[in-house]
Amino acid sequence: MSDYQTTPIRVERSRDTPRQRVSTSLDTNGSLGIGGVRNDWTREEIAALFELSFTELLFRAATVHRAHHAPDQVQFCTLLSIKTGGCPEDCGYCSQSVKADSGVAATRLMDVREVLQSAARAKDAGSQRFCMGAAWRNPKDRDMPAICAIVKGVRAMGLETCMTLGMLTPRQADMLAEAGLDYYNHNIDSSPEYYERVITTRSFGERLDTLANVRASGINVCSGGIVGMGETRADRVGFIHTLATLPRHPESVPVNALVPVKGTVLGDMLAGTPLAKIDDIEFVRTVAAARIAMPLSMVRLSAGRESMSEATQALCFLAGANSIFTGDKLLTAPNAGDDNDAALMAKLGLTALEGAEPLRSMALDETTVA
Ligand code: SAM
Ligand code: DTB
Ligand code: SF4
Secondary structure (H helix, E strand, O other): OOOOOOOOOOOOOOOOOOOOOOOOOOOOOOOOOHHHOOOOOOHHHHHHHHHOOHHHHHHHHHHHHHHHOOOOEEEEEEEEEEEOOOEOOOOOOOOOEOOOOOOOOOOOOOOHHHHHHHHHHHHHOOOOEEEEEEOOOOOOHHHHHHHHHHHHHHHHOOOEEEEEOOOOOHHHHHHHHHHOOOEEEOOOEOOHHHHHHHOOOOOHHHHHHHHHHHHHHOOEEEOOEEEOOOOOHHHHHHHHHHHHOOOOOOOEEEEEEOOOOOOOHHHHHHOOOHHHOOOHHHHHHHHHHHHHHOOOOEEEEOOOHHHOOHHHHHHHHHOOOOEEEEOOEOOOOEOOOHHHHHHHHHHHOOEEOOOOOHHHHHHHHHHHHO
16 A cells, blocks of 8 residues: 555645736747746846845745745646666666665556556545656656556546656657547656756757657646755756756755765765755745746645755745645655645645646647647
């Protein structure tokens, strides 16, 4: 039995959902992209956001946020590891790499039925999206029928589906699209420069290729990264800049705080150093910069909430984060837990997301117009 979620998260749904607005004006001095969103950010502009006073940065981020999103609503997603551990990649942060001595046992791909049972529990607990992760470099073609059956089954339960399975070929992306997959998560993780110091078995360019394959298939893109891996602020700038200059911004941008796991390269390297934990204010600044640079995207406050104070999480929501993972467990690492989250949501007066996400409504509009 899966132990990832036992207590339903009780959140009030707001009765009066504010309309979501999409700006069509130039945000600053850049060229228009989709819905007034800029894809021509320079690194200098992103760096300048980080350099603002914290109060000014938060004010700007909150202003952008409320122009496009309901500022009192948060999306709830649930994660399930459908294939854990034994991954051949060498991502320095990851407990599931064969290179890590983390004690995470390798499993086979879960049965479709078992996954659906977990999804049903997530739905009962109030989750809106079911995200499934596999510790693979890439799915094998022989895995695809089971994966597609999982997507169809979870979707039939009325949950949105997201998968993160590693690199995808164009054909695999098309197969997932045909199965009805709503989102594919594939993170760029950091700046192009710092990425190479964290992962050597697949290149930054290969990550971008998979994102392009996912985009071309029509599946919504979820891509973000990790803050607190010992990178510099310039790397955090490069990370946001890469995402914000993609031809189309990711619909979801997960911002993870490194969960330092003993036995991983980064967990061991940073332990006991001043870099062992990202500074809370710098983390919030990163969330704010992501919100301003990608106004319509859902910004997900992802891994690391378990050890984050309520006040820091509240600042992240103020800075434009509007999605979280619920439950007691992420893939292998602990998560905040439903009781804590229900208490936090009540304390902050935040409710479950209602209505469509801005970028997805726009995609529907574009289809209608075309
Ligand atoms: N194997 C697939 C892949 O790498 O694309 C999917 C699973 S992988 C665990 C998904 C993402 O989780 C990674 O890209 C990374 O950004 C994030 N992640 C993994 N371990 C983490 C950790 N210890 N702390 C924070 N984020 C982590
Ligand atoms: C993402 O950016 N964060 C999630 C999801 N995408 C798949 C994963 C976080 C993993 C945290 C470490 C773990 O649970 O092992
Ligand atoms: Fe494998 Fe994904 Fe972990 Fe990298 S992040 S080691 S690809 S499971």
